[in-house]
Amino acid sequence: MIEMPSQSGNRKASKCRKTSPCSEEATSGGHLSGEGPLKKGPWTSAEDAILVDYVTKHGEGNWNAVQKHSGLSRCGKSCRLRWANHLRPDLKKGAFTPEEEARIIELHAKLGNKWARMAAELPGRTDNEIKNYWNTRIKRLQRAGLPIYPPEIRVQAMNESQQSDEMGTSWNGETYHSDTSQANGFHIPEVEFKNLELNQGLLNCSPALLDIPTSSLFQKGMGSSHSYGFMFPALHPPKRLREMESQFSGSIASTSNSFPSFDQYEDDAFGRLDPMQSLWSPSYDGDLNVNHPSPIDIPGSHAPINGNSSSSEPLSEAMKLELPSLQYSATQVGSWGAPSSPLPSLESVDTLIQSPLSEHTQSNCPSPRNSGLLEAIVYESKSLKDLKKNSNQQISEASNMAGDAVESSSRPVCETKWWDACGDPISPLSQSAASVFVDCTPVSGGSSLDEPHSAETIPCCKIKPDLGDWASAGSDEKKDVSCQLEYLRPDALLDSFWFGHRIGRSKDQLITEDVGALLGEDPSHEYKQEGAFPSESNQSFGPDSSSWDNI
DNA sequence: AAATTAAACAACCGCATTCTG
DNA sequence: ACAGAATGCGGTTGTTTAATT
Known part of the structure; x- marks a missing residue:
């Protein structure tokens, strides 16, 4: 498969890509052999042979010399790429194994689009290969x-x-690295994970996230292509920020109305899924009701508030595929807790997963230089002060924030309705909040945006308090929670759908379920037992997810 | 069987980082 | 310390192949 240069390669080369010098070589003035322009396009077997021969004799590196010494009309860059991606003897060829696929997903969740690093974790695989996959x-x-x-x-x-x-591994903004040499974990203290789950449940980002035990993926050696969770992983922080700034404002408005019809959903999700994808389908079953996942107890996890996991997808589609996740982050950051908020940034959640929001981290004082959010907080406080012309109390509050980053970094942010500030592209909070998410992604990078921030600056853990901000204080707490849930669930935007799940269920039942979900109870039993869902919903998503294969 | 669409793959491009003198 | 070269990386594009209509 890899060695496909010969005929078709020649045809391709002559057909489309005119020979032209490698841009860098050409522009950097350099290393043209004087034997004419450098060739581009697919490699021929002859070229491969030359390159292999050269590398065999001289070893890798010094790629520009290849052209000089071997007569290849290829720029060094092209030679390196060809060697690295196709000619290296240690390359593993053929399709990814299920184990590799699982590993890729795992690594991507951990590293984002760090293809090279992912490749380093997958012997015999190239970054390009992984990236393409x-x-x-x-x-x-x-x-x-x-x-x-x-x-x-x-x-x-x-x-x-x-x-x-x-093992004493601690995460803090200064020391955490996601080096591939580390355990292939996410280094997420459980408590943070729980927070995240809760938030995810509340926000209904991906309710199915925790529905399937790890074993179902790794035991079966599959599932890599059937992932639930967060889309739009890493993008280069500056780029993300840039794009966020340019597109953020429009995103919110567009997303809330952008959920596709479920007919479309159904078509998309079930009409063209390949067998592997079908493994996911339970939560995306054509029957909307099935979108209400049937949760499965995850050891150590609280059952998420299972809403309509699919609700995130329409969003993502509406947001345009491949949009930088930060848009979501920003959007979400700016709208979490707001009833109209569609979803949290998938990436942001992803990033959150990688970033501990634990109590123990809250004792870590972030260095000012790392805390863009702190700056944002100050800014936000000032803004509020200006806008509201409030008393000096707010001023002192702001200064307190600056003075005590630890204490203030989480609480005051929420107290000042941070999402409002985030909604403002100009507000540093929007940037710093974004940077928080970026920072939480343990990827290398030297920019300030990449510098780790104190995890406690991440506002997600304050979702619940935030809820109280916009949800009226009712006498019935349960009811309030339930109400909030309903609002927070993106699928609440699809009333008919949401209630479609719940037909035949009393209000009390629904409230109980929501609260139960909040508290970590698993409502799936009820769903199953009560037959509230159509038959498809009875599919098991447990370790033995054989039913998936039947989709 | 032809046309269309999607998936897979290969390669290029530009930028960032590292190396070297 | 600096500049230029070399290398690495990630995003993107283009082509081929397979599947579908």
Whole structure:
């Protein structure tokens, strides 16, 4: 497969790509052999042979010399790429194994689009290969309106983070690295994970995230292509920020109305899924009711508020495929807790997963230089002060924030309705909040945006308090919670759908379920037992997910 | 069987980072 | 310390192949 240069390669080369010097070589003035312009396009077997011969004799590196010494009319860059991606003897060829696929997903959840690092974790695989795999898979899933990361990844992350904690692994903004040499975990303290789950449940980002035990993925050695979870992983922070700034404002408005019809949904999700994708389908069953996942107890996790997982996908589609996740982050950051908020940024959640929001981290004082959010907080406080012309109390509050980053970094943010500030593209909070998410992605990078921030600056853990901000204080707490849930669930935007799940269920039942979900109870039993869902919903999503294969 | 569509793959491009003198 | 070269990386594009209509 890899060695396909010969005939078709020649045809391709002559057909489309005119020979032209490699841009860098040409522009940098350099290393043209004087034997004419450098060739581009597919490699021929003859060229491969030359290159292999050269590397065999001289070893890798010094790629520009290849052209000089071997007579290849290829730029060094092209030679390196060809060697690295196709000619290296240690390359593993053929399709990815299920184990590799699972690993890719795991790594991507952990690293984002760090293809090279992912490749380093997958012997014999190239970054390009992984990237292509991921991209095509992404496209497929996006077209189907499905999320990407399997809940297993998160469960595993949680478990591994527990182990890490036990081993004394600590995460803080200054020291955490996601080097591939580390355990393949996410280093997420459980408590954070729970927070995330709760938030996810509340926000209904991906309710199915935790529905499937890790074992179903890894035991079966599959599932890599059937992931639930968060889309739109890493993008370069500056780029994300840039795009966020340019597109953020429009995103919110567009997303709330952008849920596709479920007919479309059904078509997309079930009309073209390949067998592998079908493994996910339970939560995306053509029957809307099935979108109400049937949760499965995840050890160590609270049952998420299972809403309509699919609700995130329409969003993502509406947001345009491949949009930088930060848009979501920003959008979400700016709208979490708001009833009209569609979804949290999938990436942001993803990032959150990687970033501990634990109590213990709250004692870590973030260095000012790392805390863009702190700056934002100050800014926000000032803004509020200006706008409201309030008393000096607010001023002192702001200064307190600056003075005590630890204490203030989480609480005041929410208290000042941080999402409002985030909604303002100009507000530093929007940027810093975004940077928080970016920062939480443990990827390398030297920019300030990449510098780790104190995890407690991430506002998600304050969702619940935030709820209280906009939800009227009612006498019946349960009711309020339930109400909030309903609002927070993106599928609440689809009333007919949402209630479609709940036909025949008393209000009390619904409230109980919601509260139960909040508290970590697993409502699936009820759903199943009560037969509230059509038959499809009875599919098991447990370790033995054989039913998936039947989709 | 032909046309269309989607998936998979290969390669290029530009930017960032690292290396070297 | 600096500049230029070399290399690495990620995004994107283009082509081929397979599947579907």
